[in-house]
Amino acid sequence: MRIGRKLDFTEHHRFCVYRSFSLSPLNQRMLTLIYQPMTGASASSLYQLLYYQVAEGFSGYSALDTQRRLLLGLGLDMNEAGRGELARSASVLEALGLMTTCRLYLPGQEEVVYEYELHAPLSPAEFFRNQHLSMLLRDKVGKYGVVALQDSLFRREPDELAQHDLQRENISMPFYELFRLSAAVDAELEQALEETAPVRQTPPPAQQPGAGIEYGEILYRFPRGSANRSYVERLRGDKDALAQLNYIAYKYDLSAADLCRLLDEDNAFDNRGGLQTDELQLKAAQLYRLDRKRETDRRAGTAKLQEEAEPELAEHGVQAEHYLPVPAQLAGRCDIQQYNMLMRNEPHTRFVRRFFPGAVPDWIERQFERIDLHYRLPAPVINVLVHYVFGMKGTSRVTKTFIEAIASNMLVQQVDEFEKAVLYVRSQQEMERSKEAQGESGGTRTGSGRAAASGGTTRSGGGYRRGQNGVPRKPVLPVAGEDASTDQEISDEELEEMRKLARKLDGR
Secondary structure (H helix, E strand, C coil): CCCCHHHHHCCCEEEEEEEEECCCCHHHHHHHHHHHHHHCCHHHHHHHHCCCEEECCCCCCCCCCCCCCHHHHCCCCCCHHHHHHHHHHHHHHHHHEEEEEEEEEEECCCCEEEEECCCCCHHHHHHHHCCHHHHHHHHHHHHHHHHHHHHHHCCCCCCCCCCCCCCCCCCCCCCHHHHCCCCCCCCCHHHHHHHHCCCCCCCCCCCCCCCCCCHHHHHHHHHCCCCCCHHHHHHCHHHHHHHHHHHHHHHCCCHHHHHHHEEEEECCCCCCCCCCCHHHHHHHHHHHHHHHHHHHHHHHHHHHCCCCCCCCCCCCCCCCCCCCCCCCCHHHCCCCHHHHHHHCCCCHHHHHHCCCCCCCCHHHHHHHHHHHHCCCHHHHHHHHHHHHHCCCCCCCCHHHHHHHHHHHHHHHCCCCCCCHHHHHHHHHHHHHHHHHHHHHHHHHHHHHHHHCCCCCCCCCCCCECCCCCCCEEEEECCCCCHHHHCCCCCCHHHHHHHHHHHHHHCCC
16 A cells, blocks of 8 residues: 555545455465464454455445544554554555555545445465565465465365376366357347446456567477477466466576476476476576676676675765876866765776776786786776876876886775875876976076076086086087087189099099
């Protein structure tokens, strides 16, 4: 019973009961021995109270009455606790298939009427064939209690018949071979019966969840030469067996081919052609575990297995004091809070793609995959490393050596949390700023020293450059074309002499 607001279900609301059956002695035994351990005394009393709202020996509707009658009949108080106990008892009956509750809205009125439709308890054979109910009863009374209850509800066939595999021949007399009707159709009688019958639209019965595998698909895939072929062909009209097979396939995620493979096993059917549900479930569970193991083995080589201590991936928040600035590549696409939440919770394989407009280079993916699988750095720490490498200025950082050095330094300093990684990045930024400041001050001092030394004794040619104490240093060698004053003009006589010398050397 789904009640949205507490005031929608009170003792002042009216109700009616509908039932189309009468409890037999076997039904009473089923309610007392089987259903009451599962429902409890309160829900069982509610069922009996609703049943007798319709007079014994009749079927149909009861008169409208307020739910105060139900609360008084169950000994409940007229308060929130009593209404909650009534709703809980009704929900138990609904879950076990003994009742259906509907809310009726009267046209032109604001009043709401509740309709309780009772259902007859299942027969012993149907109950123990239902896995959900039998397993719930086992949880309540134990395995041996279920076996004892089943024996108390059945009368076995005589031993003389049970020890033989008998062949049955149906020799029953059909209706039309014995009786002859005066008229095929009586329109007046049908109209009278329809007018006097209670107006009611019966809702379709609830279906058990299944895989949606049809009988034709099973028969089409099943091998013709199999020993169980005849048993499979008998399933055509057995809706209960097909429903059980579909539930097993739905439960263990089996396809039609897998289901046919299970039905082809030796112990899938008994000697009479009935389904061995327990054997099928056992083999389906083994097949399911085998598929899961294969899937886990395939994924183990390409992705890191999640730690057993963290079976669920919960989203972790980031405090404002640990925010890192948004890189220039992602400016305008997310704010600082969203960026830090992505860096804290996303895997590195998805986070690194955000810094590239296209595909990520292979060597970068392999490098971070190695850090993930071999160094075992947590995903948030790897994302902070990605931010430090790609999200900060200086493209000279994007090298294998630099990434390897930063990852190794994080391992040495035991940076295993997101907050520690943020502090590490900030300390590295401070170190880089201090180095840049020292480099600028050192460059200024060096330039002034050179300007002062230019006024000293320095030979423009190939002399020695003296220091402050007059000690000669390494000689400064002249460079060709460095000084224009070293170039000399050649006269015509010298040029002619050079030509004569060149002709003489050539053998002319």
